[in-house]
Amino acid sequence: MSATTKVTAAENKLIEDILELVHSRSNILLSSHVGPDGDSLGSQIAFYHYLKSIGKNVWIYNQGHIPHYFHGFKDLDLIVVEPEKWDVPPEGFDLVIIFECTSLDRIGDVSNLVKDNVDIVNIDHHPENDEYGKINYLDASASSAGEMVYRILKKSGYKIDPDTATYIYIAILTDTGRFHFTSTSPECLHAAADLVASGVNVKELTDQIYYNFTEDQLRFTAEIVSRMETHLDGRVCFLTLREAELKERGLKYGDMEGLVEWTMRVRKVQVGALFKDTKPNFSKISLRSQGNIDVCKLAHRFNGGGHSNAAGCHIEADLETAKKILLEALEEILPDDE
Numbered sequence: 001m002s003a004t005t006k007v008t009a010a011e012n013k014l015i016e017d018i019l020e021l022v023h024s025r026s027n028i029l030l031s032s033h034v035g036p037d038g039d040s041l042g043s044q045i046a047f048y049h050y051l052k053s054i055g056k057n058v059w060i061y062n063q064g065h066i067p068h069y070f071h072g073f074k075d076l077d078l079i080v081v082e083p084e085k086w087d088v089p090p091e092g093f094d095l096v097i098i099f100e101c102t103s104l105d106r107i108g109d110v111s112n113l114v115k116d117n118v119d120i121v122n123i124d125h126h127p128e129n130d131e132y133g134k135i136n137y138l139d140a141s142a143s144s145a146g147e148m149v150y151r152i153l154k155k156s157g158y159k160i161d162p163d164t165a166t167y168i169y170i171a172i173l174t175d176t177g178r179f180h181f182t183s184t185s186p187e188c189l190h191a192a193a194d195l196v197a198s199g200v201n202v203k204e205l206t207d208q209i210y211y212n213f214t215e216d217q218l219r220f221t222a223e224i225v226s227r228m229e230t231h232l233d234g235r236v237c238f239l240t241l242r243e244a245e246l247k248e249r250g251l252k253y254g255d256m257e258g259l260v261e262w263t264m265r266v267r268k269v270q271v272g273a274l275f276k277d278t279k280p281n282f283s284k285i286s287l288r289s290q291g292n293i294d295v296c297k298l299a300h301r302f303n304g305g306g307h308s309n310a311a312g313c314h315i316e317a318d319l320e321t322a323k324k325i326l327l328e329a330l331e332e333i334l335p336d337d338e
């Protein structure tokens with residue numbers, strides 16, 4: 001480990017156990033939550049590179065769309081999102097490693113490939129976790145699953161090459177909102193510094209992720225932002241993303257990744273929400289909050305979860321009804337205006 005990374009004896013033991021287990025297996029499946037994000041994709045690809053370096057057979061199967069900013073990365077095709085291509089080797093998988101999932105069902109349809117008796121390694125940084133693994137490496141203080149992968153790879157003796165460093169960096173960068181969220185700890189920044197020293201091209205990478213809209217994407221973003229709704233004296237900001245409008249423009253939900261962050265750019269806003277009608281009478285909601293306002297707890301009330309300042313949930317209702325329901329809940333939890 002680098003001298004700047006704090007790892008407790010208990011954590012050290014967990015990492016050693018993971019490395020030992022990984023070395024003893026040959027066919028390893030990696031997966032993460034439905035609708036993989038920068039952290040899940042970066043963590044899985046980085047871990048893939050490590051496992052290949054020690055001679056393992058590795059598969060990465062995920063359900064859902066890849067965010068637009070990931071297109072153009074050369075290892076993208078390692079992530080198989082088409083269920084018809086989810087081949088299982090004749091002898092089966094002998095280890096499954098799951099990144100940033102609070103429960104096993106979060107991997108969606110990939111769970112159909114996970115046999116009851118197969119060993120699972122569970123690597124997660126969410127505050128609550130079902131501990132469904134044979135090994136559960138959990139750290140709610142970690143900025144990202146990527147930061148935890150970094151600790152494992154440092155301990156493994158694997159030389160982190162520029163490619164692997166880049167994928168871990170993507171995980172940390174995107175999960176901290178570009179080193180913005182409260183999870184941006186000294187440990188996370190030390191890891192990032194070490195990754196840059198290993199060859200991450202910070203400018204090129206940041207451009208590729210955050211300065212890479214198509215004209216249509218930016219115009220549509222501007223439209224949605226211009227239609228934002230504010231409530232409770234400007235302390236709540238709602239954005240709405242309608243599927244019909246996406247379709248009209250030939251865009252996908254993955255093309256609008258990061259949209260919810262616009263809500264928090266408004267000075268007084270304490271809670272921001274993005275509503276998406278992903279199915280008829282079904283509204284998916286991304287939540288953001290400031291300080292002590294725990295949107296993870298709020299998300300629990302609506303079939304969701306996440307982190308205290310960034311969470312997701314859904315309400316089985318159309319967009320306008322869902323907004324009313326969420327606003328009522330927010331009225332209860334937001335402290336009175338001084």
Ligand SMILES: [Mn+2]
Nearest residue numbers: 039100145175
């Ligand atoms: Mn994460």
